[in-house]
Amino acid sequence: MYKKQNPYLYLLIALFISFSCSDPSELDEGLVDNFDRKEILENVTDNIILPAFGDFTEKLSALEESVNLFADIQNSVNLEEVQVRWFEAYKIWQHIEMFNISKAEEVYFINKMNTYPASISKIENNISTNQYDLDANNNNWVAQGFPTLDYLLFGLEDNNTSTLLFYQNNVNAAHLNYLQAVVSQMVSITDIVSQDWNLSRDTFVNSTANSATSSLNMLTNDFIYYFEKGLRTNKFGIPAGVFSANNARMKKVEAYYESSKSKELSLEALKAVKGFFKGEAYNSSVAGASLKSYLNYMTENEILSSAIISKFDESEQLINNLDDNYANQIAMDNSLMINVFNKLQEGVVLLKTDLLSVLSISVDYIDADGD
C-alpha cells in the first residue's frame, strides 16, 4: 500500500503511540479536526474534471459534426456554424488546460490542443505536401489544435464571404481536408485523455500521499504552473511583450485571427482557475473541499486564502476593463495589458511562495536532498 516500507517506521510508530497514548482525549480530538485530502480529490475529480471533460467532449463532437457538414456543403450558414462551435469548444477548453496530468501529459494533450501562435508556414506546408503526422510528439504542435482552426476559419481571408469563396474553390480542397484532419485529431486525442480520466478516477482519488507523484501534489503543481505560464505568460505576458524588450506581439494573442474573442477566453480561464481553487463544481457555485479549505485548515485562518481570491478578483476587474479584442488593446494601450500581467504575477507570488510553503507540497521538479 505504501511505497516505502521502512522497517524503522514501525519502531517509530511504536514510540509515537507510546507518547500519544498518555493523553487519549487529545488523540480523539485530532481525528475529528484532521483534514481529509481525499475529499479534495473526489470533489475536484467528480465535480470539476469529469463534468468539464464531459462537456468538452460534447462540444468537440458538435464541432466535428459541423465541420463534416461544411465539408459536404460549403455555404455561409455551415461556415458560421463551424465558427460558433469552434468558439464554444475553445471556451470549455479553458477549463481543461490546467489538468496536464498523467495521460494528458503523456500524449502532449495541452501542446497539441493549444500551442499558439500557430505557424502559417507549417500549416500551409502540411497542406501542400499532404505529408504530416499530427500525432507525432513534437513537430506539429503549431499546426494543429484550436489556434490552427482559428487560422483556417478566420485567418485565410479578411471576412466570411471571402473565406467561403476560398473553400468553395476546388483548388483549395486540401485546406478543407486539413480542417477535418485537425478536428478529428482533436476529437481522438481528447477521447484518449477523457477515457483515461474515467478509468483512473478511483486510483486518482485514492492517491492521497504527500509525494511528488501523488494526485494532490500533481494537481497543485499543475494548477500553479497553468496559472503562471498558461494564463499569466501566454495570454498576457508574451502578447504584451514583457518578455521581449517591450515589443508588443499582437500576433501572439490567443485566437489572434478571431481576436475579438480573446478577452472572453481569458475570462473563462480565470473563472476556471477561481472555481478550482474554491472547489466549485463545474458551471455551478456549489463549493466542496478544495485548495482553499485545505489552506484554511493548515493556516488556521482565512487570511492567505482570501488574499489569493482577492488577486483573482482584482485580475478579473482589470481584465473587464480591457477591449474585447486584445490585439486592439495592445495597439491602443498596452499598459493595461501589462497591468493585468502584474496583477496575475501578484497571484503567482502568493501561490508559489505562500501556498506551497504552507501546504509543504513536495514539488515535482525538485530532486535533491535537503537538510
Place this chain on the structure above:
Amino acid sequence: MKKKITNYFNHQTNAAPLAVFRIFFGLLMFVSILRFCSKGWIHSLYIDPIFHFSYYGFEWVKPLGIFTYLLFLICGIAAFLVAIGYKYRLSILVFFLSFTYIELMDKTTYLNHYYFVSVVSFIMLFLPCNAQFSMDAITRKKSYKMVPNWTIDSLKLMLGIVYLYAGLTKINSDWLLKAMPLKLWLKSKYDLPLVGQTIMQQEWFHFFMSWGGMFYDLSIPFLLIFKKTRSFAFFLVVVFHIATRILFPIGMFPYIMILSTIIFFDAKVHLRILAFIERMLQKLKIKTHGLNKSINQIEHFKVRKLSRSIILIFLLFQLLIPWRYLLYPGELFWNEQGYRFSWRVMLMEKKGNSVFKIVNLKSKSFFYVNNDDFLSDVQQKQMSFQPDMILEYGQYLGNHFKSQGHQNIAVFVESYVSLNGRLSQQFIDPSANLMEMKDTFKHKHWINPLHDEIKGF
C-alpha cells in the same frame, strides 16, 4: 595547569576508535558518492545548468563539464581507499580536496551535512586514522596500538560543536513559541501510516518535537561524554536520526551522524567492532594478516606538534564562526548574512519568487527574464530567497544581455519571500539596480527588512 595541559596532550589511548571512524566514514562517503551518481544528480546539478552560483573567493571553482564525472570517480575511489586505509594520508587528502571542490562548484547545493563532511575530512588529514587495522599497517608491517588521546577527542569535540550549535540555534521564538516550521512540515506528513492522520496533526506534538529537538541537540554531547548515560544517548541518537530520515528528505546525513557518534564509546567497543569486521572479512575469504592483532605492535604513534596546532586553531575557528551573524544588523533568517556554516539545520520554511527586470535606462524600455532560460528548477528555488544568489544571478543576467548588445542596462528584481508561514513580503528593494551593487561581506542594505521580529539565536 600547564602540567595538566602537557599531561593531557601526552596521554595515550588505544587507536581503535580512529580506525572504526575511518572505516565507517570512508564507506559512507563511498556509498554517498555512488548514490549521488545513481540518482543522476551529477548531470542535473552540475552539467546541465548553464550557470552556477559561486562562493565568495571561489569563483574559479566550476564544474568540469564531462570531466565532472571523473572528479566524482576520484572522490569515490579516495573514499574507498580511506575506508580500507590504503595510502591513507594521500587518500584522505584527495578525498578532502575533491569533495570540497565538488561542494564549491555550486552554492545551490549547500547543505550543512556536506559542510560537515568537508570539515571532518579536513581534521582527518592530521589524525593517524591508519595507525591500526589498515592496509597501511599491513604494507608497512607496523601497527600502532596507541595514539594520543586528543586525536580522538578532536573528533568528539567537532561532533559536540555540531550538536551544540544545532541546539542553540533552535532557541528562537519561531521554533519554540510557534513550533514553526515543524508545524507545517509535520502536518504535511499526513500520509505516514497510523501517525500521519493522528498525532502529526496535533499541535502539542509540534511543540513536543520542537522543544524535544532543542533539548536533544543541546544535551546529546554531554550525555555521550559520560559513560553512565552513553548507551542511552546513543539510543536517542539512533531514534532521532531515523525519525528525521523518515520525516524529511535528508539523504545520507542521519547515517553519517549515527555512525560518527560511535566514536564516543571507549576502545573496548571499538575493538569488538574491529574484531567483527575482521571475522566478516575472513568469511569473505579476504586475507587479513591478523589485522587487529597487528604484525608488529609498536606502542606509540607520534603526531607532529604542527598537526596538533592546526587542529586546535581549526576547532577554535569552528567555535567562533557560527557567531559571525552578530556582526550584521537585521533578522538573520531573513537576510541570511552569516547563516551558512553555522549548523542551522531545518530551521526555516522559506520560499521565494524572484522575477528579474532588465531595463534600458535611456529608453526606459524593459523586459522580464524567464528564469527557465538560465537556471534549473533547483537553482531557481534556492536563488529565489537568498540575497547573495539573487545578486550574483542578477549581475550575470546584466552581463549576459550586455554581451548581446543591449545597452545602458540596469537589473532590478521583484522578489517576494515567505518565511515560516508568514505572508510573503517584498524581499529586495525593487529600485535597487543590482548592477551597481557589490557582493561583499558588508551588510546588504538593499534587502528590505522583515516586518516582524524573531527573538533568540
